[in-house]
Amino acid sequence: MASTFASLCSLLLIVSSVLVSSYFGVSEAQHSVPVVKGLSWSFYDSSCPKLDSIVRKQLKKVFKEDIGQAAGLLRLHFHDCFVQGCDGSVLLDGSASGPSEQQAPPNLSLRAKAFQIINDLREIVHSKCGRVVSCADLTALAARDAVFLSGGPEYEVPLGRKDGLNFATRNETLANLPAPTSNTTKLLTDLAKKNLDATDVVALSGGHTIGLGHCTSFTGRLYPTQDASMDKTFANDLKQVCPAADTNATTVLDIRSPDTFDNKYYVDLMNRQGLFTSDQDLYTDKRTRDIVTSFAVNQTLFFEKFVHSMIKMGQLSVLTGSKGEIRANCSMRNSDNANYLSSVVEEDEESLSEF
Numbered sequence: 001m002a003s004t005f006a007s008l009c010s011l012l013l014i015v016s017s018v019l020v021s022s023y024f025g026v027s028e029a030q031h032s033v034p035v036v037k038g039l040s041w042s043f044y045d046s047s048c049p050k051l052d053s054i055v056r057k058q059l060k061k062v063f064k065e066d067i068g069q070a071a072g073l074l075r076l077h078f079h080d081c082f083v084q085g086c087d088g089s090v091l092l093d094g095s096a097s098g099p100s101e102q103q104a105p106p107n108l109s110l111r112a113k114a115f116q117i118i119n120d121l122r123e124i125v126h127s128k129c130g131r132v133v134s135c136a137d138l139t140a141l142a143a144r145d146a147v148f149l150s151g152g153p154e155y156e157v158p159l160g161r162k163d164g165l166n167f168a169t170r171n172e173t174l175a176n177l178p179a180p181t182s183n184t185t186k187l188l189t190d191l192a193k194k195n196l197d198a199t200d201v202v203a204l205s206g207g208h209t210i211g212l213g214h215c216t217s218f219t220g221r222l223y224p225t226q227d228a229s230m231d232k233t234f235a236n237d238l239k240q241v242c243p244a245a246d247t248n249a250t251t252v253l254d255i256r257s258p259d260t261f262d263n264k265y266y267v268d269l270m271n272r273q274g275l276f277t278s279d280q281d282l283y284t285d286k287r288t289r290d291i292v293t294s295f296a297v298n299q300t301l302f303f304e305k306f307v308h309s310m311i312k313m314g315q316l317s318v319l320t321g322s323k324g325e326i327r328a329n330c331s332m333r334n335s336d337n338a339n340y341l342s343s344v345v346e347e348d349e350e351s352l353s354e355f
Helices: 003-029 051-065 069-082 110-128 135-149 168-174 184-192 198-209 232-241 266-269 276-283 286-297 299-313 340-354
Strands: 212-214 250-252
Touching: 003 299, 051 069, 051 110, 051 135, 051 276, 069 110, 069 299, 110 135, 110 232, 135 299, 184 198, 184 276, 184 286, 198 266, 198 276, 198 286, 198 299, 232 250, 266 276, 266 286, 276 286, 286 299
Parallel strands: none
Antiparallel strands: 212 250
């Protein structure tokens, strides 16, 4: 009995030690990234002190109904930041000036529900705090909670982003979002322009531990001949889902734990079960192979590096201070929002009458 109790105590100590080291590792990782001017860890402490809890409470409800939405929100943040910075421009609908970023080919598969979730968050937050929190910040917070609430690390993000006034062109969007057919050389070259190194590239690719991939994004690896870097059994399973190159269907990105944010994505790669070329080539390429292996055998290390890289990416070309705006509706600029403009006029009239 005594020996059993001693063993149990030892096990609890080990588990506690792992949890503590994991917490401090992630905490250290998030604060090792320099914060750009205009952002801060405490930006809304006075103007919207319960922001984090408001967002988390709402997303818990969303994910309870459909945990798959977590991947959609994470991907939305990626696609926002890679194209002209984390300014919420991907949220904008098209206008007379042209089609929006949403209509560019890489963004056609973004989940419509993800855009709705962000606007719902905006409505809830603005009703409680006033129009002080940007849609760009809400997108970053939603991605952070998507990671944590699906099993990943808990971390903070610096806030204070403003929403952009313009969306990128189709060509700009295409040029800044790496295709799933990209090899590692293409990924490293393109993301180096955004000051992201090889470790960042491999860590951020780990976002594919949750979510779905469309057949047309990977059937080039199946037809007319199978990619030699793909496991044969895995390939045969994929052919059942996608019997033709142009099949309109989806399959999970991570076959081991598709709805859990963990390090199994890297285990997939080591077993030649990465879905996209951009995934599997990270293990094939000698420059990134050891990083993949290190994450596959050490989830804590992956979490630390992922947090570091996410905070780094989340500050790409942000608008702060007097640049940009805080949208009253995430899908349109304030200057295009008739309801917003009429409310401003009413506020001005009320102020004048009081004066």
